[in-house]
Amino acid sequence: MSYRLLGSILDSASRRAPARAFRLVHHTALMLSVAAVLGITMQSAPLPQPLLIGFVLVVAGFFLVEWLLRLFAAPVLMQPRGRPRARLRYLVSFLGLVDLASASALPAALLLGVPPEQAFAGAILWVLKGMRYAAGFSLIGRVLRNERSTFFSVLVAFAMVLLLAGMAEYLLEGETQPATFGSLPAALWWCIVTLTTTGYGDAIPKTALGRMVAGLVMVLGIAVFALWAGILASGFATEVRRRDFVRTWGLVAKVPLFRALGAGVIAEVARLLRPQRLPAGAALMRKGEPGDCMYFIVEGEVEVALEPSPVRLHGGDFLGEMALITGEPRIATATALGETQLLTLDIADFHTLAGRHPELTGAIEAEAARRRKGATASA
Amino acid sequence: MSYRLLGSILDSASRRAPARAFRLVHHTALMLSVAAVLGITMQSAPLPQPLLIGFVLVVAGFFLVEWLLRLFAAPVLMQPRGRPRARLRYLVSFLGLVDLASASALPAALLLGVPPEQAFAGAILWVLKGMRYAAGFSLIGRVLRNERSTFFSVLVAFAMVLLLAGMAEYLLEGETQPATFGSLPAALWWCIVTLTTTGYGDAIPKTALGRMVAGLVMVLGIAVFALWAGILASGFATEVRRRDFVRTWGLVAKVPLFRALGAGVIAEVARLLRPQRLPAGAALMRKGEPGDCMYFIVEGEVEVALEPSPVRLHGGDFLGEMALITGEPRIATATALGETQLLTLDIADFHTLAGRHPELTGAIEAEAARRRKGATASA
């Protein structure tokens, strides 16, 4: 099997058919095996134990093969490409270690004599393989990294409140309730259960002063929630804006209409457009619907069902602007012929742009007028 | 009964009297029947069972009639209008299926021999009919759609933490507390109760290590809350700005004063104005009150109670600007004669606008001076 084929199958970001098929098999195996592990630890599972055990072992074998293939294909899989020692880097990377553990931990534990139920429970660890495929993780990770110092301060404040309130309840309740507040670790258990507003009810202060401290701890628990939420909300707003801009900027720069306007306008336009990807056969707009946005085609082909004969638009063309200018419904249905990358500009931003850059909307209107004359109307 | 009349009664967005009357009846029937269902399942309800059962059956009949009428009137009700097969589209739409289920599930269940109490409990499903009328749902839906990838990543992270922490507690507590941690599904139940900070207290770790893991799970639970809140807060800020702009832009473009200034200024003004709808007889401003905003009339008629004789203002007129310019209280009371659509501009934005577009405030001041001369003062 060649490097290239393996790479195209195992690449977690590829949109091609072999990669998609592999991901489907991988995710199905992962989820079914986790369900099987749950059944193995139950007294009376809905399926017979040997079947479940057999299935989990087969999946472990599959993950072993996957790990070997990823190791072999590391030179074409590891980012950034072209750097030396790709296989070594894969071996010691976090996901590489997760793959290795998923492949080998279960058989190793069974061979070493760990009780079977516990060994199989360890197979739960392979849910970590899912991290390779969750695209939003990197955004969340970046926000947490940007805000780490404030986040850490809240954690330090949380620990201080925990220790001080635990101490207070130990002194106040320790004598009357020795089982639940009789030592500092016990009081800390009460305190974390209360500070996170979990409230199991296994330890409850009884004295008036102890209850006042407890009430304060609960209110501070809410404040910690609120602080984190506030920090993260402001961090997300910044980071999402940044990510969307980078993604859109690359696409906008490919459209000749915008490229002609220079880097300054491209940066501004990129703040307003939203990338959208359509599968083959999907309808962009339908005749008779109200129009609230227009489309720029970056890659792919779109067919507009005009009378008497349909028209095909390609990368660099735009459509749907008539509805924004006249306010009337779409005059034709448009369908993506293959997988198509679009940029959408909604009506609000169209008019903002029209105000600031009359030359741009002028170009759009000129093109639209030219099309209408040439019997190439846009919907 | 004609299409048109039916359409005007059943249209969920219409502000006309027949539609309002229908909505009042519909919502009252919906809420009373849910209350009746609650009573039916109780041992000792405050009202006799036969009365409650009879009422729920009557409401089911009413919903059956409503479904038939909606099906019949689908060609004038379904958005976008004018597309073919409107009845079929209604039949298979989500709200159409909810209407059908509300109309037929209860009699069908009773006929099929389902125990009556369970059959009636199923009538609770018709609360879903309320989704047709809640305007904010579409905004929430759009935010969730925009943020779906990040939202989904938090859900995946949530599931990973759930499985890994459940596994840890199963291994740590399973032997000493077989009833509550003796299988992975049992440990997962503990884990979701703790990770969401619900904390029933039916399963509580006892070992020192188990409690440390539990403390970590609680803190991560708070972090998941905070992550979602942060993602949604940033998503709402973006989407609300966009929605308000589209709504206001359409209204601003109807006011001649703004239309004269061109698309660029309209887009900017639309960011500052807020639409407001007043019922007939409502007072916009009262003589002697401090004035913190001015009004532009889009549709409807407003009477200003000036001495010696009141003055009527119509669509395109504005009022209340004197208080913003001079800082003095309102000099007259103004009342809406019929239902009136206004745009309000508050004092902060008035001064921002005055700074950037002196020609606009110049036009307002010129008009105000002209009015004062012509004994048509504004409050």
Added chain:
Amino acid sequence: MSYRLLGSILDSASRRAPARAFRLVHHTALMLSVAAVLGITMQSAPLPQPLLIGFVLVVAGFFLVEWLLRLFAAPVLMQPRGRPRARLRYLVSFLGLVDLASASALPAALLLGVPPEQAFAGAILWVLKGMRYAAGFSLIGRVLRNERSTFFSVLVAFAMVLLLAGMAEYLLEGETQPATFGSLPAALWWCIVTLTTTGYGDAIPKTALGRMVAGLVMVLGIAVFALWAGILASGFATEVRRRDFVRTWGLVAKVPLFRALGAGVIAEVARLLRPQRLPAGAALMRKGEPGDCMYFIVEGEVEVALEPSPVRLHGGDFLGEMALITGEPRIATATALGETQLLTLDIADFHTLAGRHPELTGAIEAEAARRRKGATASA
């Protein structure tokens, strides 16, 4: 007692000595009487019952006198002033009714034969009198009003989830746990306790399917939290910006330096300055400290302790700009002589402003140079 004197004592926003003294007495009486009521309902309060009862009755008498005086002085107290029938408006206003209830409910209940403990518990209602004095309520109210449609939609969604999940658990758990899930109202009690993540633990699903529904309910509970937090966060950001701008705009327009620059620059400057109020004797800046902001005096007098003789600055003057220009520490201590209203401009905004409006910072630097020559240095 004259109107004017009463008005100056009872005006909840006044900063003058009689009003402050009245508020001190009022708030102390309010808080002590609430504490006394708590004691009255206890078996063994730390103070004798007759003392507590007597104190609460005295406070009720004080509130009766306050209500009569507020009624009498309504023409000078009710906003907006100068409108007729001020006493009637006070009588039927929310705060007027609260004042009346605080004054009369307790004696009325005792006369009508309500058991004393319950009559006294009703005195808790007078905490509502505190709403008159909490300035932030109006901001919170305005945000809730702006966001009411989205907020209401979340509440409707919350009610739908509540009813549907309650129905599901009633059907799933009702037979095996008739005491806690045997009727829909009982199941709804479980559901609201779980959906808000309170989790008393008095009703807990036992079946596998029931627990899955419960897990979903908990996660949706988090999502409802997050939705509300997100809606409110975006609403607060908008409303706080608006409020601060209005407040600051009024102050900025009083400073001659800014007034000379025209309405456009005032609006921009008002976005950057922050109002600050200092009591007599407070130090604005201390010699030798690093300087991170400059001050504009709106009202009041400030003394700068320069050698050889101190200098006094008044409304319209500014100080502290040297540290921003040179980056060196403060060269003198400055103290407010009476209560002083300032506007502060921090170093970041000073440089932003310097970039956009060189004429403004030019004027500041010219004035600073003139002062240094005239031996009137600024710190």
Added chain:
Amino acid sequence: MSYRLLGSILDSASRRAPARAFRLVHHTALMLSVAAVLGITMQSAPLPQPLLIGFVLVVAGFFLVEWLLRLFAAPVLMQPRGRPRARLRYLVSFLGLVDLASASALPAALLLGVPPEQAFAGAILWVLKGMRYAAGFSLIGRVLRNERSTFFSVLVAFAMVLLLAGMAEYLLEGETQPATFGSLPAALWWCIVTLTTTGYGDAIPKTALGRMVAGLVMVLGIAVFALWAGILASGFATEVRRRDFVRTWGLVAKVPLFRALGAGVIAEVARLLRPQRLPAGAALMRKGEPGDCMYFIVEGEVEVALEPSPVRLHGGDFLGEMALITGEPRIATATALGETQLLTLDIADFHTLAGRHPELTGAIEAEAARRRKGATASA
């Protein structure tokens, strides 16, 4: 020991080796002694009691010495420097009192005859010493101070709801459940446990009306969370922007390229750049990686591994701009030679800047071209 040496050891913000070593010892002692105190209060600690007690006493002695040294060195440690009576100010400052309490409370308590377990528990108080080192505290403090009036209003509303709901449940449930709702303080305990959604389950309303009030209290509890989160989110967004700007502005003004462009552009550039600090030996960029940002060196030295011979860049130089202009991968690896302060400009902001200030990117491109000719290529 000289002032200067002591100052350099005890300065909590210093990055030099002696200060770092001291912090390492201090933090380790602090954390180990807290762990030891936890052990002292347990029946069966993993280590013998005398060992733990001895260790805590040694740490108390260490903190006594630290307090004496800080008092002695106050003239060089207290901010702002150069003000008189530095030792007195340290003695009465919050951190000074914490230091004193950490040093003396434990021996004093033991001498005064406090039971040993309680005396040692008091040693938990010294976690407050950690506040000196947590940089994010000042940001959180500033946000809380800015939002204090709104925050306080939510707290007042919280207290009102608490008292009114407690009163309602006392009246509704007091007779049937005298142990848990029989007095107002008991009902308030239920209410705070419920309003914070903690839900111990020790007191639960039983009547239908009581449960409706409880459901309302839970929903209001969520709303309080959401209100605080919303207030803080909007406050953080404002304050973080302000802090980052001040920090970056100081660094940007040191780079000659920007200084030449005047204060206006510096303020704008400072909004886009992010400060970054690299330790000696860290790699800025690696050959073959995609480039998403460029770097400006403020202080320190960077080596670019170009062929045939490496090049050294110093404060004021920039690197990495080629990848932003051409979109190709990095052409060389760059490493910090000593601790280096950088400013990074990411690709999105680079293009925004290029649009608004062509003269700036022109200067960058000219310098880049000059370098390439002089065989001084940039990666």
